[in-house]
Amino acid sequence: MSKNTEYIVPVAIGLGALFFFRQIAQAFGLIKSADDVNAASLINANYFDPKFWKQGGAGAMILTDAGAKIYAKQLYNAKGLVNDDEAAVYDVFKRMKTKSQVSYLSDKFSLYYNTDLISYLQSFLNPDELLKVKTIVNPLPNFKV
Structure with missing residues (x-):
């Protein structure tokens, strides 16, 4: 074997092992995938803060109390014992x-x-x-249409 080719097999095995263990670590939550990081950014979005709407002042567009109650119930009922209704969640947003x-x-x-x-x-x-919820909500204006 020449000098250049004797390293190909160990490097290939090493890269394969690295990929395999990375997938295992992501499955167990030891490292975060790109989707996990994007989903985490939704948590930090200030528009899910219950006080954000108050910053808009008198002209801020909000829901009626009756509308908010209907949407809240729809979101609450979207969580099922066996199957969740993601479409209902997307519909609300x-x-x-x-x-x-x-x-x-x-x-x-x-x-x-x-x-x-x-x-x-x-x-x-x-x-x-x-x-998907984030991609629905992010383009919306903050307070007024």
């Missing part, structure tokens, strides 16, 4: 016109169900599904 409405919904959700909305969503949505 597609109906939002501003991030202040998302914040107001989060405020009312915590009032009705004694848990914050983002934690509740994390309890049954996987990182890809949380990322």
